[in-house]
Amino acid sequence: MRAVVIREPGGPEVLEVREVDAPDVPEGHVRVAVRFAGVNRADLLQRLGMYPAPPGAPPDVPGLEYAGVVEAAGKGARRFAPGDRVFGLVPGGAYAERIVAHEREVAPAPDGLSDEEAAAVPEAFVTAYDALVTRARLAPGERVLVHAAGSGVGTAGLQVARALGCFVVGTSRTQDKLDRCRELGLDAGVAAPGGKFADEVLKATRGAGVDVVLDLVGGAYVAEDLKACASRARIALVGLTAGASAELDLRELLRKRVELIGTVLRSRPLEEKIAAAQALERNISPWLARRAVRPVVDRVFAIDDAAAAHIYMASNASFGKVLLRIGA
C-alpha cells in the first residue's frame, strides 16, 4: 500500500510517498481503507522529530484521524462488516491507504456526512468535547472563551459550546477569521494580535467573565485567561503554540477558585482512547446528524502533496481543517 513516510526528521521535504506493507489485522481489530486523513499540528511536530509516535503506532507514518471503509475484521471483531463507512482516531499511521484499529476505537460515520467531512471531525471534535465537557464540565448557559477560534479545534469548540446553549467569545489573530466564526455561531470576537484579550472578554461578558476557557495557545495566554475568568471557572489547556512557560498569579487562582486543567489526547491508555472514541459515537455523531454542529473543511491536498499540506498548515492561514485525500 502507499503511505506518506517521514524519511528523517526535518522540513516538509522529508515527507515522501512510499510503497509499504499493509498491516495485519489482530484479534478484535478491523482494517480500514482510508479515504481521507486529517492534518494536525502534532504531525508537523512529529515530522520535526519533536513529538515521537507512542508505542504501538508506526514511528514514521504520521496521521491521527481518518475516514474510510472497513475492509476486513479480525477474529472476534463483530461491530463492523466489510463496506461499513467509519471514522476515528489512531495514535499514528493515518497518512496511509490502510490502518488497523481496535474495533471499539472505531465509530460508524454519520449518514449525512461525506467521507471528506467525516475525516474533518475526530481530532477537532473529540479534543473540544473532551476538554470542554468531560474535563471542564461545561454546563448549559455558561460563558465560554475559545482561543484560536478559527482553528480545527476552535471551530469545533465554539460549536460544541453553542450546541449546549452557551454564550461564546472567541479570539483569533485576524478579524477575517472572527467574521467567519460568526457564521458558526460565535457570539463575540476579540482580535488579539498582541496576546492581550482579558479586558475585551470582560467587556463582551458585561464584566462577568467566563466560566470555561478552551486554551489551545498556552504561554502568556494563561495569565490573561485568569484575568478573564469568573468565580469557579475552569481553564482547559490543550495546546502550547505560544510556549510552555507561564508566570501565574496564584492569588487570583485562589480568590476566584479557578481550576487549570491540562489535557492531551495523545499517549492515553487504550481504555481512555476507547472512551474518547465512544464520545464521538454517542455524543458528537447525533449532533452531526441533526446539523447542530458541522465539520469545517478548509482545503484538501492529494497524498502526493503532503509536504504542501504541512507548509499550508504551518502558515496559520487555514480556517478549520486541512485534509489529505488518501484513497479512492
Place this chain on the structure above:
Amino acid sequence: MRAVVIREPGGPEVLEVREVDAPDVPEGHVRVAVRFAGVNRADLLQRLGMYPAPPGAPPDVPGLEYAGVVEAAGKGARRFAPGDRVFGLVPGGAYAERIVAHEREVAPAPDGLSDEEAAAVPEAFVTAYDALVTRARLAPGERVLVHAAGSGVGTAGLQVARALGCFVVGTSRTQDKLDRCRELGLDAGVAAPGGKFADEVLKATRGAGVDVVLDLVGGAYVAEDLKACASRARIALVGLTAGASAELDLRELLRKRVELIGTVLRSRPLEEKIAAAQALERNISPWLARRAVRPVVDRVFAIDDAAAAHIYMASNASFGKVLLRIGA
C-alpha cells in the same frame, strides 16, 4: 459581652479585649455562647489589615470558628434549642463571647468531643475535606501528598486521606513534626527545609508519584508539586504562605493531564457556606464519633492572651491547632 477587638491594623499589641454590644438574633439564625475559638493564619493577616472581613462580618473582631452552646433561636429557626452544644464556621467575630449564625451554618457538636476539641475541628477539617474530597475528588486508595503536614489543616488532611484508605506522604520543615504526624497515620515524611521535595516524594511512592496534593504553601512549591504528580493528578491549592507567584512548566501539566485547583473558604456565598457546614455534620462528624479522625489541639490561650496566641501561631512552632478560651 467581651470580645477581642483589632484597635487598628498592626502587630499583636493592637488586639485588646473590650466590652461590646452582643449581636441581635435575626430570623432563621441562632445565638451561640462561645466557649472556644480557633486561631487561624487568616486572623493574623486580618489583624495586619491585609485580609479584610467580608461584608456582614464584624470588621474588627477576628475569629472564623467556634464551639459553644446555643443561647437563643431567632424566629423560624428550628434546628437547635437553647443548651445544644454546637460548632461551626463564621465569616468573622468568633473571638467574642457571643456570635450569631444562620442555623443551617451551625452543626451539632459530636458527643464524644470536649468543647475544646470541637473548636479545633471546623476550619481545619472543612478546609481539608472540601479541598481533598469535594474539589480534588480524592478516591479510596489514591496516593496523597500533604504539605505543612503538622499544621491544623495538614493534620486534618492527612487523617481525612487515611480514613479513605489512601497512602499519605507529608512534608514539613522539621523532622520532629513529621514524627508526630506518623502517630496520626502518615505513611512517609519528607523534611523539606529548602522547598525541594519532588525526588523524595517519588521515592516514597516507588516512582509512581501522587494522585492528589493538598498544598497550603503555594509559590515555588507548585512547580515541585507538578514534578511529584502521577498522570491525571489534582493539586488543591488552599494557601500561599510561600507567595503568590509561580513559574510553571505547562508541558508537564498537559503531559500528565494535571488539574491545578485554587480554593478558599472565605468569601463564598451563603449557599456554599451552608454546603461546607453540612459536610461538617454529614461527613466529618461521623468520622469523629467513630474516632477515625481526631482534632489535634496544640495550645489553649486565655481570651486576654490573644496577642500571645498570635505570636505563637506566627512562630510556626505549633503542631495542630491553637485555640482561645472565650467563655465558661
